[in-house]
Structure formats: structure tokens, C-alpha cells
Amino acid sequence: MRVACVIPTFNGLNDITRLFNSLTVQEKNFDTIIVDSSSKDGTLGFLQANFKYITIISSSEFNHGGTRQRMVNENPAYDVYIFLTQDACLSDRHSISKIIEPFADPSIGAVCGRQLPHLDATPIAQHARHFNYPDTVLIKSMSDVPKLGIKTAFMSNSFAAYRAEALKAVGGFPNHVIFAEDMYVAAKMLIAGWKIAYAGNAQCRHSHNYRITDEFERYFDMGVFHAREPWIRQTFGGAGGEGLRYVKSELKFLGLRYWYLWPSALLRNAVKLLGYKLGQQEAKLPVKLKRRLSMYKRYWDGPFASATKTMG
Numbered sequence: 212m213r214v215a216c217v218i219p220t221f222n223g224l225n226d227i228t229r230l231f232n233s234l235t236v237q238e239k240n241f242d243t244i245i246v247d248s249s250s251k252d253g254t255l256g257f258l259q260a261n262f263k264y265i266t267i268i269s270s271s272e273f274n275h276g277g278t279r280q281r282m283v284n285e286n287p288a289y290d291v292y293i294f295l296t297q298d299a300c301l302s303d304r305h306s307i308s309k310i311i312e313p314f315a316d317p318s319i320g321a322v323c324g325r326q327l328p329h330l331d332a333t334p335i336a337q338h339a340r341h342f343n344y345p346d347t348v349l350i351k352s353m354s355d356v357p358k359l360g361i362k363t364a365f366m367s368n369s370f371a372a373y374r375a376e377a378l379k380a381v382g383g384f385p386n387h388v389i390f391a392e393d394m395y396v397a398a399k400m401l402i403a404g405w406k407i408a409y410a411g412n413a414q415c416r417h418s419h420n421y422r423i424t425d426e427f428e429r430y431f432d433m434g435v436f437h438a439r440e441p442w443i444r445q446t447f448g449g450a451g452g453e454g455l456r457y458v459k460s461e462l463k464f465l466g467l468r469y470w471y472l473w474p475s476a477l478l479r480n481a482v483k484l485l486g487y488k489l490g491q492q493e494a495k496l497p498v499k500l501k502r503r504l505s506m507y508k509r510y511w512d513g514p515f516a517s518a519t520k521t522m523g
Contacts, residue, residue, distance in 0.1 A: 213291070216243045216292075217282045218244070218295050219247075220245055220246070228257060241293070248272070276384035276386050277386030283378065287375075290374070290376075291314060293373075298369075298417060301414075302414040302415055310372045319374065320405030322371065322413070323366045324370035324371065324414065325370075325410065326414075326416070327344070327415070328418040335461070336419060336420050342461070348408070348412060352407075360448040364447055381400055382399070391433065391436045395440065398446065426483050430482075431506070434488060434493065458476075489504065490504075501516075
């Protein structure tokens with residue numbers, strides 16, 4: 212099984228140094244493929260000194276799904292593609308081995324690894340990882356939709372692996388989505404009959420100490436994604452009571468030790484909901500406003516800025 216690890220980079224020298232150190236100790240052999248968006252902070256020099264396969268693109272060319280698919284297309288000789296973001300790092304020497312382990316089952320199309328919080332993560336950031344990435348191993352198929360709903364298609368390209376055959380079968384990563392190209396592909400695979408694995412024993416560190424404005428922008432973009440891809444919610448359902456469950460879990464996680472963070476936690480969740488609901492109504496908003504409300508502002512300067520919907 213030939214394995215490639217694909218990493219998009221941009222102005223992240225400290226992050227990529229940390230990730231590089233975690234890659235060098237892995238027990239599994241693999242090739243690392245870097246696609247850099249013309250970094251200016253010294254990242255490119257570090258990459259050229261330490262990695263063999265590097266593609267440089269302009270920052271305006273970067274697209275969450277399109278850039279990743281381009282790397283797959285330009286490097287077709289692999290059986291499995293592992294995707295990492297530069298702000299992640301592998302937590303132990305077994306991380307790569309464990310995330311490809313489920314592919315021993317030929318019905319598995321993709322595997323999502325577990326994300327632990329970075330050591331400097333705030334309590335709120337710690338809980339987000341605790342809630343979304345449990346210490347379990349799970350195989351999901353369309354038969355799990357009645358129980359798991361949209362969580363059936365949960366995926367994160369901060370640490371995820373895809374079988375090349377399955378990725379090709381569903382048309383690869385889309386280039387028209389604002390983000391969540393990982394969920395898009397996972398949903399396509401499930402519908403096509405593939406299974407998706409969650410490997411809680413394959414671990415990386417990845418978290419964000421988001422400001423409240425960051426939370427709003429990210430959930431605005433999630434609302435845009437779901438509004439433009441209605442087939443996902445039509446097939447898998449909505450989040451249902453997931454939001455309330457998250458709030459209860461967060462307050463329990465913070466407990467009395469971090470009681471002073473309760474108001475911030477409640478405000479953040481309200482802001483997330485507001486951002487998501489507004490994103491769902493993005494077709495009614497001018498592009499200039501959407502750019503201001505979005506985390507991925509360059510998206511609104513590209514060819515997909517106009518509100519469109521696809522049906523999968």
C-alpha cells in the first residue's frame with residue numbers, strides 16, 4: 212500500500228516545523244507532498260530544505276477542495292492519501308500506521324483520525340476536541356444515519372485518510388465549496404456504498420483558540436456550505452439536538468473550576484447559531500457583506516461567489 216501525506220502550507224513556519232518533527236518519527240513509510248501558497252515568512256525555505264515533493268501556487272489559486280484534488284491528480288501513484296493541515300502535529304509515532312489500518316477492510320473509503328487539543332488550548336478549545344473526537348473506533352455506513360444523523364458523514368482534513376479508489380469513484384474533492392470538502396466527500400462515499408471509519412487510536416494534536424468573531428465567521432461559512440449543498444441534510448438530516456447537547460457537555464466540562472468561562476461559552480454558542488442561520492440565508496445577502504462575515508474571504512472573490520445550490 213503506497214501512502215502519500217498531503218499538506219497545504221502558507222506562512223506557517225512555526226507550525227510546519229512542529230509538524231515536520233512529528234512526521235520524521237513515524238514508524239510507517241510514506242511520501243510527503245507539500246503544496247505551498249507562496250509563503251513569505253521563511254516557510255518556503257524550510258520546506259525546500261526538508262521536503263522532496265513541493266508544489267508552489269499563488270495564494271489566489273488556493274481552494275480547499277480544488278487544491279487537494281490537484282495534488283491527488285498530479286500524484287496518482289498512491290493507494291491512500293492522508294491529508295493534514297499545517298497547524299496539526301502527529302501525537303505519537305504510530306499515528307500514520309493507525310489511520311491507514313482500517314483500510315485492511317476493502318469496504319472502507321475514508322478514515323478520520325482523532326484530534327487532541329494543543330498544549331496551549333484554552334478550556335473552551337479543549338472541550339471542542341473532547342466532544343467531537345472521542346477515544347473510540349467506529350465504522351459508519353448509511354445504516355447508521357437513523358442513529359447518527361449528519362454525524363455519519365463527519366470528517367476533518369486536519370487528519371484524514373482516503374482510499375484513492377473510493378476518492379476517484381465519487382469524483383474527488385469539489386472545487387466549488389467554501390470549505391467542508393471533507394464532509395462532502397465522506398457523504399458521497401457513504402451514498403455510493405463505501406464505509407467511513409473513525410479511528411480514535413490514530414491521534415494528532417489540532418485545536419484553535421478562536422475569538423468570538425472567529426466562531427461567528429466559521430459558522431457563517433458552515434451555513435453557506437449547507438445552504439448550497441442541501442442534499443447533505445436531505446440525506447443525513449440536520450444536527451437535531453446536537454447543539455443543546457454540546458452546550459450541556461461544555462458547561463459540564465468547564466464545571467466549577469472554570470465557572471468564569473460560562474458566560475463566554477454561552478455567548479459563543481449563541482454567536483455560532485446566529486452565524487450559521489445567517490449563512491443559510493446567504494443567497495439574500497450581497498457578496499460584499501458575505502465577504503465581511505466569512506472566515507474564508509478569498510472565496511468571495513472567486514468564480515463561486517454567486518449563490519448556487521447543487522443536488523449532489
